[in-house]
Amino acid sequence: MFDLAIIGAGPAGMAAAVEARALGLSVLVVDEQPAPGGQVFRAVEAAHGDAVLGAEYSAGLGLVESFRRSGATFRPGTTLWHLDPDAGELSLTPGGPAQARRVLLATGAQERPVPIAGWTLPGVMGMGAAQIMLKTAGAVPAGRVVLAGQGPLLWLLAVQLKRAGAAPVLVLETTPKGRLGAAFRAGGWFRGRALLLKGLGLLREARGLAVVRAVTGLRAEGAGRVQRVAWDGGSAACDTLLLHEGVVPATQVPLALGLEHAWDAAQQCWRPVVDDYGAASHDRVAVAGDGAGIGGWQAAVAAGQLAALDAAHRLGRLTAAGLAQRAAPVRRMHAEALALRPFLDALYAPSAAVLAPVDDQVMVCRCEEVTAGQVRAAARLGAQGPNQAKTFLRTGMGACQGRMCGATVARLIAEIRGVAPETVAPLRPRAPYKPLTVGQLAGL
């Protein structure tokens, strides 16, 4: 029986493990990847010397090394497929179950799906995917690469590819005109100016790239693979099309647990409701990092530390006074790291067409190959939300278990019903959280 089980060895999970170990807790950390780092510091132990990735990436090595030294039990390459928080029982594969008094979900984010025409064609990928190719294999897309979408990652990736001698032939930025003014009005830019300056540095380094701004009507075209990208008013040949419209919390496990969730209007997604220490609506579960709302890796480190302090307090290893005293500086760090969020959220708010594709022919469920038009038809027939749409269309019942289509299906149904998106209940995932074979199940 561990004091604390942490799901995810990204910035939040690693920072929580280090803090919890320093407070004398026994800690188990589980991650699906072979090495710690999460997506932001993916494979940093192997790739920190690659200058193309930049100094901020390499700085993640320090956190990974602290985590390796922390004395936490680390089970890499391991998937959590069921969690019973009342019993503190974690079902893990491979390697069998584990028990913990408290569970911290630090499962991070996923890229927001970008359902456009042709996005299932081979050669169309997320920008995060291209970054993972760089981090884990040092590899870059060959041929004509086009980046389409918006967000800080777009410019980071554009610059990294440029440094690697594989600069994109074209950047199609979807941010509408007038957003910069809205972003400055949203506030936070002065307090968050360090991060803002970093972004400006990236923009400066990206100079010279061909950029089309305020792009709408994006679509991928080709026979058997992507050969062309088109938008309202233009088109270009391409071999690899990389899409990005920001990231959203990975809510599969918290939603499956039935944790209370709230609609995040700024980021247009659901996130688990947590208190100042990351404690969720179940009294043995906490959520920290991007999984509790997108804030970036520095905010995730602080949130992980706060969740660890809270765990120590709840397990009787830290007094209320000790908790308050230790939490204060971390809380300031957390607020500092989040300062630029209002600015970024206003600047890079996803357009309505990204959230609910206008074209009925666009495939929204990649696994079961269901189009936006089919979802709209099901909504007209009475499907009230994504949970009902499953019985109409099998959306959410394919291999990805709704990770790619759940939010889009809900949004399309909200549109047809004429209701606000937050009134449509999100897809309720079920265990196993990832598909298991009968053989795996039998072997457990």
Next chain:
Amino acid sequence: MYATRPEARPATVEVFVDGVAVMVPAGASAAAAVLLAGAAAIRETSISGAPRLPYCMMGVCFDCLAEVDGAPNVQACMVAVAPGMRISRQRGARHV
């Protein structure tokens, strides 16, 4: 189609993608090996038979389901390459 940067990460592990030998860096995933091999597809969907290549590379989209060393429906982006690994196209649903 992807290319390695030998100056950053030399390709040292030999794997077989649809039977064709390809050298990839250690630490790459099976899905990365398929992209580096320049294969046209990693799977054909079980509904329409359409070709797919990996989309997310982080375990979310399940478009990289492939046969790895004979085991069907493996999330190829979640498996690191090993010398001699055989990665082949998943055609439709697995056979039970």
